[in-house]
Amino acid sequence: MFFLRKACRLLFKALEWFAMICMVVLTVIVFTDVVLRYIFKQGFSWTQEIATLMLVWFSLIGMGIGVLEKIHISIEMFTAKLSSRAISVLETFNHILIAAFGGAMVYYGLLIMNMTKLSTMPATKMPSSVLYVILPLSGLLVFLNALLVAVKQDQKIFKTSGGSAGEEETHA
Known part of the structure; x- marks a missing residue:
């Protein structure tokens, strides 16, 4: 069980880093293109x-991470007066619905990938399915994370061993 928990934590951190790298690449590309187009009058x-x-x-990817960290949008005005047991049951049901949404993302993502595998993006000439490959992958991430949170509702999913400042705890 320890190995599985460590492997999941490693995968989770790798996904966080991948998401951060995507955001940095996005920012650099857009900034560079704006500079090239407005100052030098040409771009890529x-x-x-x-x-x-x-x-x-x-x-x-951020959506899948948000499910595990329980940072998705919720309105607490309606649940503020409920008992802790009722809130726990409601949150479990909520995460089961989120898992169903993740399953739908996997199914329809695979359909979209299949439909777009023969077309290419005009500028890069990459297959259009490259854009949609993340749908089933993030759907699987959402599905698994939602089920994990639903099962371990009141427990920490990733326990930190040393409590070091570099390690963050993820609560479920």
């Missing part, structure tokens, strides 16, 4: 496609 033709790719990948 591929920047919009790569920026779109990075934005979609960053957003969908």
Whole structure:
């Protein structure tokens, strides 16, 4: 069980880093393109496609991470008067619905990838399915993370061993 927990933590951190790298690449590409277009009156033709790719990948990976960290939007006004047991049941049901949404993302993401595998993006000539490959992957991440949070509702998912400043705890 320790190995599985450590592997999940490593995967989670790798996904966080990948999402951060996508955001940095997006920022650098857009900034460079703006400078080239408005100061030098020319730019690259591929920047919009790569920026779109990075934005979609960053957003969908961030959604999967947000499910595990329970940082998705919620309105607490309606649950403020409920008992802690009722809130726990409601949150478990909520995460089961989120898991179902993740399953739908996997299914429809695979359909979209299949439909777009023969078309290419105009500037980069990459297959259009590259843009959509993140749909089933993030759907799987959302599905697994939502089920994990639903099962371990009141427990920490990743326990830190040393409590060092570099390690963050993820609560469920």
